[in-house]
Amino acid sequence: MKRDNASKLGFFSLLSVSVGLVVSQGVMVMMLHGVGMAGLSFVLPLALAWLLALTYACSFSELALMIPRAGSLCSYTEVALGHFPAIVATFSGYIVVAMFALSAELLLLNLVISSLFPALVLPPMALAMGILVLFTLLNLLNIDIFARLQSALAVVMIVTLVLLGVCAIGSDQATPVSALMTQQSAAPMGWGVIVLVAAAIWGFVGAEFVCPLVEQTRQPQRNIPRSMMVGLTVIFLTVLLYGLGALMVLPREQLVNNNLPHYLFAIHVFGHTGKVLLLAAAVTATCSTLNSSLATISRMLSGMAENGQAFTCFKAHSARTGAPWVAVLFVALITGLPMLLMNGDAVEILLLAAALCWLLAYIVAHVNVMVLRRRYPDLKRPFRTPLYPLPQLLGIAGMLYAMWNASPxxxxxxxxxxxxxxxxxxxxxxxxxxxxxxMRKPLFTPEPLEQALHPSRTEVANAARPVLNRAETENNA
Incomplete structure (x- = not known):
């Protein structure tokens, strides 16, 4: 049955998905560490990261609208480059990223709660592990407690970051920008600030999660690219205000050397109320990100197993709940492993390692566009990258540079x-x-395009089902 157009997802539903990954403590911490190291000149790597993000938005828009039934990096890459690059790129951009980034999120939440409640005596990592176990169980039961709240949470977190920045800039304690310029806070790293692009781009990853929703989108040729590009611009302006506010009220040394600079920032601006605000933001941000990742990535693994690209055990679904229980347990296991091996001081290392892996996946997406342009020059493309191939070439070069200089x-x-x-x-x-x-297939022989476009094919786009369910719930509410 054809889906009624009124029930399809519009621009604002997609926009909330595209900014959803800004709802994370990792972004708050990485941006403030960057501001602390670079001062006012952090705007340069931030702007470059935004431009690099716009290039990946162009590539994913072209791929998603050209292969609207596939909707994921694995499906695009197997048609362009073959199964080996497809599997490695998908694991690099999503499964390995989850391993590092979700661990960092839980470590940060553990640190925040320990700082807010120092009298609470618990074994190391007990809180983080408890939350991981809780959301693993919820996903095994196929319960999504954020179904009606995901978009609202994204909006609330964006508003929270903007509010922090605006209130800090307008406070009596704020150091004027002119004074910051004279206190050597403008560009303490000189042109070396460019190495912070890898850290800055962490705030812009994940907008491509709108692409698997292409078949459920109203006017996809317009709303898919626009939602990503507007979402990335909203994030850029939000982080700009947030970082400037922190720089005007806190010494750079505190922003760099503290594991919880967002905690210091919130308390400095709002006092005791800031503790409550930060606790609420930290719990919701981490739990929302963890829940979304467990649901989405487990289904991505399940879809890959259905296509023969991952261990067959990942195809197992619970007869009672329908949850891909083996895949859920696997994602939970790789999330918990770094926490057992590392401590709170490793947060930045984990986030930068995750950023490096995600950048590799984006480079593969750029290569996909160029290969498919050459191989299928006459194929209908509802969205064509402006100034092709300049965005792809700049994106690849910029991301390779950011990866090479991933460490500050x-x-x-x-x-x-x-x-x-x-x-x-x-x-x-x-x-x-x-x-x-x-699989008994060549490593680098591309699959026929017709196979990716065939409607009966089991698609890796099933990974988007939890996001789609939330978006549809909110769209219909």
């Missing part, structure tokens, strides 16, 4: 590349063996 300090470089490179190398070896000996 030499001593962190080995750890960041060690964690990200080690996990990705393991994924690459397993993927190669799987494709050759189980």
């Amino acid at each position: 300090s030499p001593e962190m470089t080995a750890e960041i590349f060690g964690y990200a490179g080690g996990v990705l190398a393991l994924v690459a070896v397993i993927a190669a063996l799987w494709i050759v000996f189980v």
Whole structure:
């Protein structure tokens, strides 16, 4: 039955999805660390990260509207480059990112609650592990407690960050921008500030989660690209206000050296009320991100298993709840592992490793566009990248530079590349063996485009189902 157009997702539903990943403590911390290191000049890496994000929005828009039934990086890449790049890119951009980023989120929440309630004596990581277990159980039961709140939470967090920035800028304690310029807070790193692009881009990742919703979208050729580009611009302006406000009321040294700079910022601006505000924001942000990732990535793994691209055990679904229980447990396991091996001081390393992996996935998306343009020049493209191939070439070059300079300090470089490179190398070896000996297919031979477009094909876009359910619930409410 054809879906009624009135029930399809409009621009604002997609916009809430595109900014949804800004609802994370990782973004709050990374942006304030960047501001602390670079001062006012942080606007330069922030603007460059925004421009790089716009290039990936162009590539994903073109791919999603050209292959509207596939809707995921794995599906685009297997048609452009073959199964091996498809599997590695998908694990790099989503599964490995979840491993690092969700661990960092839970570590941050553990630190915030420990700081707010110092009298609370619990074993190390007990709170973080407890929350991970709770949301794993909820996902095994297929219960989504955020179904009606996801978009509202994204809006509330954006408003919270803007409010913090505006109130700080307008407060009596705020240092005027002119004074910051004379206190060597304008550009303490000089042109070396460019190395912070990798940190800055963490605030702009994830807008492509609107792409799997292409078939459920009203006027997708207009709303898919627009929602991503407007969402990324909203994030840019929000982080700009948030970072400037923090710089005007807190010393740079405190922003750099504190594991919870957003905690300091909230208390400095709002006093005791700031503690309550931060606790509410931290709990909701982390739980919402954790819940979304457990639901979405487990279904992505399940979809890949259905297509023969992952272990067959990931196809297992609970007969009672319908949840992909093996995949849910796997995502929970890889999320908890870094927490057991690391501590709260590793948050920035985990987030930068996650950013490096996500950038690799975006580079693959750019390459997909250029390969498919060459291979299928006459195929209908409802969205065509403006000034092609300039955005793709600039995106690849900029992201490679950001990856090469992912670490803000030499001593962190080995750890960041060690964690990200080690996990990705393991994924690459397993993927190669799987494709050759189980799938019995060549590593780099692309699948026919018709297979990706066929409506009966099990699609990796099923990974978007939890996001779609929330968006439809809110759209119909």
